[in-house]
Amino acid sequence: xxxxxxxxxxxxxxxxxxxxxxxxxxxxxxxxxxxxxxxxxxxxxxxxxxxxxxxxxxxxxxxxxxxxxxxxxxxxxxxxxxxxxxxxxxxxxxxxxxxxxxxxxxxxxxxxxxxxxxxxxxxxxxxxxxxxxxxxxxxxxxxxxxxxxxxxxxxxxxxxxxxxxxxxxxxxxxxxxxxxxxxxxxxxxxxxxxxxxxxxxxxxxxxxxxxxxxxxxxxxxxxxxxxxxxxxxxxxxxxxxxxxxxxxxxxxxxxxxxxxxxxxxxxxxxxxxxxxxxxxxxxxxxxxxxxxxxxxxxxxxxxxxxxxxxxxxxxxxxxxxxxxxxxxxxxxxxxxxxxxxxxxxxxxxxxxxxxxxxxxxxxxxxxxxxxxxxxxxxxxxxxxxxxxxxxxxxxxxxxxxxxxxxxxxxxxxxxxxxxxxxxxxxxxxxxxxxxxx
Numbered sequence: 001x002x003x004x005x006x007x008x009x010x011x012x013x014x015x016x017x018x019x020x021x022x023x024x025x026x027x028x029x030x031x032x033x034x035x036x037x038x039x040x041x042x043x044x045x046x047x048x049x050x051x052x053x054x055x056x057x058x059x060x061x062x063x064x065x066x067x068x069x070x071x072x073x074x075x076x077x078x079x080x081x082x083x084x085x086x087x088x089x090x091x092x093x094x095x096x097x098x099x100x101x102x103x104x105x106x107x108x109x110x111x112x113x114x115x116x117x118x119x120x121x122x123x124x125x126x127x128x129x130x131x132x133x134x135x136x137x138x139x140x141x142x143x144x145x146x147x148x149x150x151x152x153x154x155x156x157x158x159x160x161x162x163x164x165x166x167x168x169x170x171x172x173x174x175x176x177x178x179x180x181x182x183x184x185x186x187x188x189x190x191x192x193x194x195x196x197x198x199x200x201x202x203x204x205x206x207x208x209x210x211x212x213x214x215x216x217x218x219x220x221x222x223x224x225x226x227x228x229x230x231x232x233x234x235x236x237x238x239x240x241x242x243x244x245x246x247x248x249x250x251x252x253x254x255x256x257x258x259x260x261x262x263x264x265x266x267x268x269x270x271x272x273x274x275x276x277x278x279x280x281x282x283x284x285x286x287x288x289x290x291x292x293x294x295x296x297x298x299x300x301x302x303x304x305x306x307x308x309x310x311x312x313x314x315x316x317x318x319x320x321x322x323x324x325x326x327x328x329x330x331x332x333x334x335x336x337x338x339x340x341x342x343x344x345x346x347x348x349x350x351x352x353x354x355x356x357x358x359x360x361x362x363x364x365x366x367x368x369x370x371x372x373x374x375x376x377x378x379x380x381x382x383x384x385x386x387x388x389x390x391x392x393x394x395x396x397x398x399x400x401x402x403x404x405x406x407x408x409x410x411x412x413x414x415x416x417x418x419x420x421x422x423x424x425x426x427x428x429x430x431x432x433x434x435x436x437x
Contacts, residue, residue, distance in 0.1 A: 001118065001189045002131045004070060005111060007181030009138030010174040011077050011104045013299065015040075016244035017143045017292040018167060019084075019097060024260045024284075025163055026090040030249040030412055034401045036090075037245040039098035041393030047105040048386040055110045064191030066110035066117070073107030074182035081175040085168040107182060109386065112366060117192065125309075125320065128363040133306035135362055136355070139299025142177075145170035147289045156285050160263050160277065164285055222384060228432045229365050230388035235426035236328060236361050238392035239335065239419040242401050243354070246415035248291050254413035255344050256287035294347040301355025306363065324364040325430035328423050331357020335420030339413055357423055368433065 020033050028036060055066050063071070080100035087093035115127040149169040150156040158164045253259040261280035267273045305327070312318065334353030341347065369385055392400075405414035 001114065001185060002111070002127075002134050003188075004074075004107070004182040004185035005131050005134045006138045007074065007178035008077075008104060008108050008111065009135045009299075010142040010177045010181075011081055011100065013139045013142035013296070014081065014145070014171055014174045015097070015100060015104075017248075017295050018146065018170070018288075019093075020245055020248040021285075021288045021292075022085060022087070022093055022163055022167065023090065024249065025158075026087065026093055026161060027263065028090055030246075030260075031402055033249065034242075034245045034397045034399075036094050037097070037241070038394065038397035039094060040101040041241070041390035041397060043098060043102040044105050044390040045387060045394065047102050048109045048390070049384055051106055051109045055113060059193060063186070064193075066114045066191060067186050067189070069110040070107050070182050070186055073103050073105070074179050076103035077107060078175040078179040079103075081171050081178060085163045085171045087163070114189075114191070115366075125318070125363070125367040128366045129306045129309045132309075132359050132362040133303055136299045136301075136303025136306055136359065140296040140303065141299075142170075142174055143292050143296025143299060145173055147293045149173075150289060156289060157278075157282050160268060160281070166289070225433070226369055226385060228429075229369055230385065231432070232324070232328075232426050232429045233361075233365055233385075233388040234392045235422045235429065236357070237389045238396050238400070239331070239422040239426070240358065240361070241393040241396045242415050242419040242422070243295075243335070245397070246401060246412060247295060248288055250412035250416050251291045251294070251338070251347065252284055252287040254411060255338070255341050255347060256283075256290065258283040258287035260284045290344065291347075294344070294351055297348055297351035298355035298358050301352040302359030302362070303355075305356050305359030309359075309363070320364045320368050321430050321433045324360045324368075325427050327356045327360035327364075328427035328430070331355075332420045332423035332427060335416050335423065338416045338420075 019037070023033055023036050024030065051069055055069050058065050058068060060068050077100060080096055080103055084093065084096045084100060087096055111131070115131060116124060119127045146156070146164075146166045146169075150166045154166045154169050156164050156166045249260070258280075261277050261284065263277070266277040268277060309318070309323075330353045334350040334357070337346070337350045337353075341350070365385075401415055401418065404418045405412075408414040408417060
């Protein structure tokens with residue numbers, strides 16, 4: 001049931017680990033990178049609730065309720081993944097990011113609802129943790145793809161302003177895995193039909209205005225637990241968006257001492273200047289490969305987190321609230337450790353701690369939420385809940401990261417400090433959650 005998330009995470013990991021590198025290679029200033037990423041949260045804000053509502057009101061006699069959206073999203077995502085690294089200009093790359101993120105969201109949103117559809121309340125923590133386990137595997141493999149293809153002989157260098165072949169090969173592999181994994185879930189997983197199919201068909205025939213009214217009503221009547229979890233999600237996802245958008249410039253510059261060489265500062269018509277640029281660019285591309293590989297570690301540690309919880313929650317209950325609190329706090333410490341780091345080898349520790357937070361973010365809030373909402377509207381509920389994910393990302397992209405990090409200084413590494421503080425705030429907010437039900 002959850003295997004398709006392997007493909008979805010290939011798409012997210014390649015996007016999160018290497019889009020900033022693509023933007024920098026195409027000439028983006030590092031201060032502009034968060035704004036170039038605004039496509040991701042904006043498409044999520046629009047697409048996720050709509051797809052959630054539509055999948056709640058869909059029943060296909062062959063594909064079921066959620067699987068039609070898996071299929072459409074997978075096809076579009078795979079095409080976008082393949083073409084992203086062939087972008088000739090910055091604005092085309094930013095446009096492809098819009099298409100890619102919207103397409104991934106079409107597949108991802110119904111996957112969350114599918115777990116809640118098929119599992120009893122006491123099984124849902126186990127189900128969401130299993131998803132996290134598969135997500136962790138996908139994150140680690142996809143994050144290491146550019147490094148791997150470089151090791152087998154694909155070039156990691158390119159002319160000024162061009163994307164290296166290693167990135168093109170990695171994204172092509174990701175496109176194939178994305179579609180294949182989704183198809184596996186579609187062909188091997190059945191869905192339960194609505195309890196009263198006749199009544200469901202009448203509900204499905206609502207007008208757009210009636211649907212909008214239902215959607216608004218559910219938004220206004222969201223349970224208190226959902227609002228509290230939303231506040232925790234706000235600070236959690238502000239931190240992770242900051243990492244995805246700014247980790248590459250921050251780590252290549254601060255830890256590897258290999259910032260991207262600005263083309264405008266070199267006269268490429270002079271042989272010596274061109275050679276200096278090529279050397280600096282090769283150092284940056286190599287550091288970016290290493291950064292991507294280290295980021296893959298958070299996928300591994302989230303997988304370990306999920307694996308332990310999978311075995312534990314299969315037989316026993318846990319305090320989701322305290323597991324989430326402790327995990328977010330560890331992630332916050334992981335980000336803060338980067339500031340004083342002089343040896344890249346220690347990045348492994350930072351991303352291990354961040355992985356515990358990531359594993360919890362992908363499972364605990366959804367498990368806590370699924371027991372507090374109406375099962376018939378699980379798709380739209382998950383879509384509304386994900387608004388608490390995209391709003392902090394929009395704020396981060398439109399100046400939040402640049403403003404907050406500038407309070408500490410101009411260096412990119414301060415963005416990672418902001419991410420760490422944000423996760424620590426999210427950890428503390430778990431005291432608001434009441435698990436008595």
